[in-house]
Amino acid sequence: MSTxxxxxxxxxxxxxxxxxxxxxxxxxxxxxxxxxxxxGAGKSTTLRMIYGVSAPSSGSVKVxxxxxxxxSRAVRARLGVTLQDNVMIDALSPVENLEVFGRYHxxxxxxxxxxxxxxxxxxxxxxxxxVPVIALSGGFKRRLAIAMSLINQPELLILDEPTTGLDxxxxxxxxxxxxxxxxxxxxxxxTTHYMDEAERLCDYVVIMDQGRAxxxxxxxxxxxxxxxxxxFEVDCSxxxxxxxxxxxxxxxxxxxxARLLVYGxxxxxxxxxxxxxxxxxxxxxxxxxxxxxxxxETGTTLEAGA
Amino acid sequence: xxxxxxxxxxxxxxxxxxxxxxxxxxxxILPNFFEPLFxxxxxxxxxxxxxSKMRGLSYVEFLVPGLICVSAMNGSSFEATYNVxxxxxxxxxxxxxxxxxxxxxxxxxxxxxxxxxxxxxxGGIFLLVAMGLGLATPMQALRVLPVIPLxxxxxxxxxxxxxxxxxxxxxxxxxxxxxxxxxxxxSDVFFPIEERLHGAWLYVAEALPLxxxxxxxRFAFHGAHDTGASWSVLAWDxxxxxAGSIGLLLWSSRAVRKRLLx
Numbered sequence: 001m002s003t004x005x006x007x008x009x010x011x012x013x014x015x016x017x018x019x020x021x022x023x024x025x026x027x028x029x030x031x032x033x034x035x036x037x038x039x040g041a042g043k044s045t046t047l048r049m050i051y052g053v054s055a056p057s058s059g060s061v062k063v064x065x066x067x068x069x070x071x072s073r074a075v076r077a078r079l080g081v082t083l084q085d086n087v088m089i090d091a092l093s094p095v096e097n098l099e100v101f102g103r104y105h106x107x108x109x110x111x112x113x114x115x116x117x118x119x120x121x122x123x124x125x126x127x128x129x130x131v132p133v134i135a136l137s138g139g140f141k142r143r144l145a146i147a148m149s150l151i152n153q154p155e156l157l158i159l160d161e162p163t164t165g166l167d168x169x170x171x172x173x174x175x176x177x178x179x180x181x182x183x184x185x186x187x188x189x190x191t192t193h194y195m196d197e198a199e200r201l202c203d204y205v206v207i208m209d210q211g212r213a214x215x216x217x218x219x220x221x222x223x224x225x226x227x228x229x230x231x232f233e234v235d236c237s238x239x240x241x242x243x244x245x246x247x248x249x250x251x252x253x254x255x256x257x258a259r260l261l262v263y264g265x266x267x268x269x270x271x272x273x274x275x276x277x278x279x280x281x282x283x284x285x286x287x288x289x290x291x292x293x294x295x296x297e298t299g300t301t302l303e304a305g306a
Numbered sequence: 307x308x309x310x311x312x313x314x315x316x317x318x319x320x321x322x323x324x325x326x327x328x329x330x331x332x333x334x335i336l337p338n339f340f341e342p343l344f345x346x347x348x349x350x351x352x353x354x355x356x357x358s359k360m361r362g363l364s365y366v367e368f369l370v371p372g373l374i375c376v377s378a379m380n381g382s383s384f385e386a387t388y389n390v391x392x393x394x395x396x397x398x399x400x401x402x403x404x405x406x407x408x409x410x411x412x413x414x415x416x417x418x419x420x421x422x423x424x425x426x427x428x429g430g431i432f433l434l435v436a437m438g439l440g441l442a443t444p445m446q447a448l449r450v451l452p453v454i455p456l457x458x459x460x461x462x463x464x465x466x467x468x469x470x471x472x473x474x475x476x477x478x479x480x481x482x483x484x485x486x487x488x489x490x491x492x493s494d495v496f497f498p499i500e501e502r503l504h505g506a507w508l509y510v511a512e513a514l515p516l517x518x519x520x521x522x523x524r525f526a527f528h529g530a531h532d533t534g535a536s537w538s539v540l541a542w543d544x545x546x547x548x549a550g551s552i553g554l555l556l557w558s559s560r561a562v563r564k565r566l567l568x
């Protein structure tokens with residue numbers, strides 16, 4: 001599999017503040033790659049270095065085998081970016097906004113109009129194609145933003161927080177589109193702080209925290225190796241926690257106030273133990289997910305189980 | 307490094323602004339007709355009634371070339387200051403452009419070109435009104451025409467250099483009140499500066515950017531004989547305007563890259 005993005009030992013500093021620290025990552029062709037992390041983790045800065053609007057303080061970034069610092073124009077001609085903020089022109093319609101972006105990519109007529117018609121159809125923008133953007137809903141604007149980033153038929157699609165602030169139905173429809181784009185052979189690189197989004201879409205994820213990559217792998221692999229199959233949640237005291245976890249092998253736990261989260265490969269014994277402490281106590285027993293990995297990797301109170 | 311300026315990308319940036327302007331030009335162009343009418347009526351015909359001659363010309367004849375340059379200055383300045391700042395900071399248009407093959411220098415040159423076009427619209431309309439009022443002959447209009455983009459270029463450079471160095475939109479009030487207004491008042495537009503200023507002040511006046519397009523415009527309008535101007539002063543004025551514009555745009559080029567590529 002060929003490498004589309006190669007980030008080699010990259011750091012980024014603003015004055016004394018280091019926002020990305022010695023980051024290494026590789027995105028392969030056809031992959032959906034997720035950069036996960038809380039706000040301020042360095043995800044957007046990493047993306048900006050990948051599409052060449054922010055120079056690394058050290059290290060290098062190659063996209064399509066080209067040095068982004070030297071050949072940013074050539075790199076950006078082959079990729080599409082959907083930014084966190086919608087940057088379309090409010091006074092213009094979706095068709096006019098797509099025309100403006102088409103011109104930035106030097107698309108000529110009649111190809112430009114043909115491509116715009118395809119995108120209007122593909123992202124289901126037809127009902128409002130000639131209405132000023134200011135009158136459109138958030139979901140519609142987001143679909144338009146993605147359409148704008150697809151105008152040049154990019155080989156690599158970069159999506160910065162593509163579904164933040166959208167309602168569940170719109171998120172679901174955008175996920176479908178992203179999956180379709182991937183199945184068409186596009187490489188997708190996205191950032192998100194929605195773990196369910198990453199789990200559903202990504203083949204490979206890197207979890208970032210305070211500018212560092214703290215974990216990397218496929219969502220399934222990360223879940224099984226970092227937290228195990230099961231997750232158990234209950235409100236309990238410190239003393240009760242000790243009794244619950246006493247002698248239970250291979251578990252990890254994370255406490256947030258009264259809430260205790262326990263992770264492990266097999267937590268089948270915990271409901272029985274809890275019943276012995278308090279038969280009426282409510283609990284949740286579920287499959288572990290990427291959110292548990294994220295909490296385990298970035299939480300400050302992660303403790304090894306007994 | 308990627309090639310710094312690509313003409314097709316520059317034109318795409320300019321075209322973006324033109325697409326927006328197409329939406330609003332009917333509304334925004336009307337005041338451009340009234341502004342020269344009010345100036346010429348109030349100052350030219352009103353104040354001019356009390357002034358017998360100025361450099362051998364009637365006051366309104368003296369006034370017209372300078373006011374054409376002031377119009378070009380205003381058109382260019384509004385575009386290169388407020389509008390560029392809004393596109394850069396609030397609309398994040400440049401962030402969007404930089405996800406495409408457009409580079410910061412394309413944005414700078416594209417915006418300069420658009421400011422120049424706006425200067426031509428403002429200055430051109432003033433000229434049309436002056437012609438309509440019988441204050442400019444077709445030959446005078448033809449001769450003064452190249453001065454309008456020249457003035458526009460200089461004030462695009464000044465406006466962009468200022469815009470790229472400030473962090474708050476509120477600071478434009480200083481630019482307009484403390485910089486452009488004094489230029490408007492003391493750059494040979496309303497009175498011949500060499501008759502009112504003496505000694506070192508005349509050298510200070512030579513630093514004022516508006517003075518030079520105004521002198522070129524008056525030369526183009528009335529010729530050397532009527533204005534007492536000389537070819538050497540004309541060469542100095544053209545040199546100042548062109549070199550100043552180039553210098554400011556080169557400075558802005560560094561500033562725009564620093565501002566947009568962080």
